Amino acid sequence: MAPINDVMKLCCELSANQQIKTTVKGSMKGSAAAGGLAFAGGMLGGPLGIAVGGAVGGLLGCWMTSGQFKPLPQIIMELAPQQQQRLYEDVLAILGNMQWTDLAQLTALVMGNSTMKQQVTAALLGYITKELQAEVHYVD
Numbered sequence: 380m381a382p383i384n385d386v387m388k389l390c391c392e393l394s395a396n397q398q399i400k401t402t403v404k405g406s407m408k409g410s411a412a413a414g415g416l417a418f419a420g421g422m423l424g425g426p427l428g429i430a431v432g433g434a435v436g437g438l439l440g441c442w443m444t445s446g447q448f449k450p451l452p453q454i455i456m457e458l459a460p461q462q463q464q465r466l467y468e469d470v471l472a473i474l475g476n477m478q479w480t481d482l483a484q485l486t487a488l489v490m491g492n493s494t495m496k497q498q499v500t501a502a503l504l505g506y507i508t509k510e511l512q513a514e515v516h517y518v519d
Contacts, residue, residue, distance in 0.1 A: 383467045385482045387455055390470065390503050392486050393496065394451035451507065451515075465510065469502045 458466065473495065479485040489495050507513050 383463060385479070385485050386467045386470050386474075387458075387463055388482050389485055389489060389499070390455050390466065391452035393489070393500050393503065394455065396490075397500065451503075454507065454511070454513070455503075462510065466503070466506050469506055470499055473498045473502055 455463075455466070474489075477485075477488060479488060489499055504515050508515060
């Protein structure tokens, strides 16, 4: 059986190579806070209240979502053991009977095969969006 650590580090390498960041669903809370306070400010203070409520809500929303935009390798390494196991099983299904001796060889085998690289990346992104309910962004 392949070491789970090799597969996790392969996923980190793939996502770092492609500059992928994720956004956890908390960003919706931030935008709701900004909109909600702008609405409340408008109800209480008219147009000036909208401006003040929107500014305060925007700051509150920023504070609520700070730290939630993370590089995907960081997310992968912070997964709980059972989450890593599920991701490992998804990737192993793609790797099939491939044999490797260490992380460097595994990385070279996957990076050198564009089809496999795409399949492993798709499995990783599918796991992140489905299981962690995160949005994926490519950094320019």
